[in-house]
Amino acid sequence: MNTDKKRTARIRKILRTLYPEVKTQLDYETPFQLLVATILSAQCTDKQVNRVTAKLFKKLATPNDFSKAPLETLETLIHSTGFYRNKARNIKNCAGMLMEKHAGEVPADLEKLVKLPGVGRKTANVVLGAAFNIPGIVVDTHVSRISQRLNLTDNKDPVKIEFDLMEQIPKKQWDVFSLHLIYFGREFCKARKPACPDCLMNKLCTYTGKRS
DNA sequence: CTCCCGATAT
DNA sequence: ATATCAGGAG
Structure with missing residues (x-):
């Protein structure tokens, strides 16, 4: 594995040049809404999640709302994000657990977050970082793929x-x-058709699956 | 490891 | 037609 922090720093510098300002693309008003949006984002685009939550959060906004909502109603509202039965059950149970054990608030704590149904380390770190400014590496499908291609792991x-x-x-x-x-x-290091010829990372990258 | 699953790009 | 999308649970 590459444990060269200087090489990693070079990669980080290129990324900062490419993207001076970054933030989560999920729309939300509260930490709880971010938690729900992030659960919905599993194997689904942020764009599609935002399309769904725009309507969803007008009907259901708080842990209390979600814990009391009929499962079938929730399934219908989130249907187009895929995995809708698992997601609906997890979100409802998650909201219920927040009501019972966390006074209706999202805990700003990794160990407590991952005990919630449907919440793994990826989802927990998204919420901790964006809603509570607590640092965490978020390993989703992109981070996993690119870390391997760039030989960071x-x-x-x-x-x-x-x-x-x-x-x-x-x-x-x-x-x-x-x-x-x-x-x-x-934009560049896509799973299916990476834009290697246009990639600023080219000189640092040894990814052999290069193709345009 | 498999299953869950709709929307979109290729 | 098939791969992929801000994964998690059994």
């Missing part, structure tokens, strides 16, 4: 990738770096 397990990246990047930059890889992954 030898691992495929998301948790191992998360810890590999934490070693190479200043803690204050964990969330920005995650967002940088996501922006970069959407």
Whole structure:
């Protein structure tokens, strides 16, 4: 594995040049709404999630609202994000657990967040970073793919990738770096058809699957 | 490891 | 027709 922090710093500099300003693309008003939006974002585009939550949050906004809503109603409202049965059940149970054990508030704590139904480390780190300004590496499909292509990790397990990246990047930059890889992954280092000829990372990248 | 699953790009 | 999208649970 590449543990060269200087090489990683070069990569980070290029990403900062490409994307001076980054933030989550999910729309939300409260930490709880961000939590719901992030659960919905599994295997779904942010664009589609925002389309759904725009209507959803007008009908249901708080943990109390979601915990009391009929499961079938919730399933219908989120249907177009895919995995709608799992997501609806998880969100409803998650809201119920927040009401019972956390006074209706989203805990600003990784260990507590991942105990909520439907919330893994990826979702927890998104919420911690964006809503509470607590640093965390967010390993989603883009971060996983690009970390491997750029040789920032030898691992495929998301948790191992998360810890590999934490070693190479200043803690204050964990969330920005995650967002940088996501922006970069959407525009250049795409899963299916990476834009290698147009990529500023070309001289630092040894990805052998290069094709235009 | 498999399953969950609709919308979109290729 | 098939791969992929800010994954998580059993």
